Amino acid sequence: MKTKDELSNTKSRIARLKDKAYRDAFVASQISVGLPFQIRSLREKRNMKQADLAQKTGMLQPRISAMESPGGAKFTLETLRRVASAFDVALVVRFAPFSELLRWSERFEPDEFAVPSFEDDFASGQLESDYALTQSEAKIFIDSNVLANAFVYHRPVLSLDAGNRQISGKVETIGKIATYQTKIPILKDVVEIPKMPPASQTSLEARITYAGTR
Amino acid sequence: MRFLDYVSPAGNNLIAEWYCGISVESRAMFDALLDILSKKKEWTAPEFKHLGDGLGEIRWKCDGKQHRVIGSWQKEPSGFWLLMGCMHKQNIYSPPDAITTAAKRLKGILNENKGRVEQHEIPDCSVKG
Numbered sequence: 001m002k003t004k005d006e007l008s009n010t011k012s013r014i015a016r017l018k019d020k021a022y023r024d025a026f027v028a029s030q031i032s033v034g035l036p037f038q039i040r041s042l043r044e045k046r047n048m049k050q051a052d053l054a055q056k057t058g059m060l061q062p063r064i065s066a067m068e069s070p071g072g073a074k075f076t077l078e079t080l081r082r083v084a085s086a087f088d089v090a091l092v093v094r095f096a097p098f099s100e101l102l103r104w105s106e107r108f109e110p111d112e113f114a115v116p117s118f119e120d121d122f123a124s125g126q127l128e129s130d131y132a133l134t135q136s137e138a139k140i141f142i143d144s145n146v147l148a149n150a151f152v153y154h155r156p157v158l159s160l161d162a163g164n165r166q167i168s169g170k171v172e173t174i175g176k177i178a179t180y181q182t183k184i185p186i187l188k189d190v191v192e193i194p195k196m197p198p199a200s201q202t203s204l205e206a207r208i209t210y211a212g213t214r
Numbered sequence: 215m216r217f218l219d220y221v222s223p224a225g226n227n228l229i230a231e232w233y234c235g236i237s238v239e240s241r242a243m244f245d246a247l248l249d250i251l252s253k254k255k256e257w258t259a260p261e262f263k264h265l266g267d268g269l270g271e272i273r274w275k276c277d278g279k280q281h282r283v284i285g286s287w288q289k290e291p292s293g294f295w296l297l298m299g300c301m302h303k304q305n306i307y308s309p310p311d312a313i314t315t316a317a318k319r320l321k322g323i324l325n326e327n328k329g330r331v332e333q334h335e336i337p338d339c340s341v342k343g
Contacts, residue, residue: 005216005333012336013245019340025242033246033274036261069260070247071275110250 010106017098026098030105033070035080040068041113042087056086088117215252216293217285217334220319227332229283232299234339240276244283245336247274251294269297269316282307284316288324288331295320295331 016022043053050068054061059082066072067079077093084091116124219229233241251257251272264270265284272283280302286295297319300312307313322328 008333008335009249012338015338016245016336019238021238022242025239026246028239029242029246032276033243033250037250065260069275070273071243072260105246105249108250108253110254 006106010102013102017102023098027101030101031075034105034108035075036068036070036072037108037110038113039064039083041110042089042115043068045114046087046117053083053086057082087115088119089115215254217248217252218291218293218295218331219334220295220297220323221330221332223322223328227337229296229299229334230337233337236281236299237277238339240274240279240281241339243274243276244272244281247272248334265313267317268320269313273302279303282312284312286316286320291331295323296334 017026039053043050048056050064051061053059054064057064059079063073067075067083073079080091080093116126219227221227233244236244247261251261257270261273262270263273268286269284270286272285274281282300282302283296284298284300286297287293288295298312298316301308309315319329323330
């Protein structure tokens, strides 16, 4: 829940964003001010000194110091890639609507900001659990050109009605949920899915993994 | 943590006036910095420096210039009072008496009933006058 002051701040920020020059400056400020706090937070969470990060990135310590100062450094994608590699975290660079950037800036907590390294991410099971099938639900993956994009970019969540030999479900995408229903022949109770089908496949063939009880 | 702007005895919000006098890039950076500082438990270098006598400065760099806003934590009204916006180059403030001015403004409010503070909001610099 936002405080009255925070709401007022958001309101005036939105009003300022109507000005193109401020909008552009707002984007730039999220890089020149936001990134230094992210880098410092990631470094401190790993108990690293600036010299340690310098060594890992192949940069000089004063450069790290500048990168941790608001407006102290100009970031290139190559610099960010090296920093991400040093922390062993992913780097997401993409275009986004202003509403998303505003939300990010408001939710960013400099003291809490932490991104697990690949090793920690893997050890926590997070990487695999996001894509693993649970025991309590049935999931069906269908090779079809209609759903191909969903397979490639998003995680489909389907349910199986074995009695009616129907599947229904939803594909969660960013911003919307697509639902669909179709009848398919159920050949086996459990079919291993070796890997995701290529997007170009057009056959409507069900690959079923059914781990629930009927 | 909330921020409050210094308002002169004549009723002018001098922080808003200073803000509208700097570049739009510097303004956006200042706004972003306040967003982040408002959530930080502890303010440290390089974006903050204690100046002594209850004063401290928020620091950032933009357009090749070192920007500073001198202020003070106060309890009534509670928050960080933004007292004076200025620049800094080779250990010299611009204007040179920036710290003295900030101290005078603080003293004026606390001891002499001169000036006041009001809730900081991102000023609308398109409004003239």
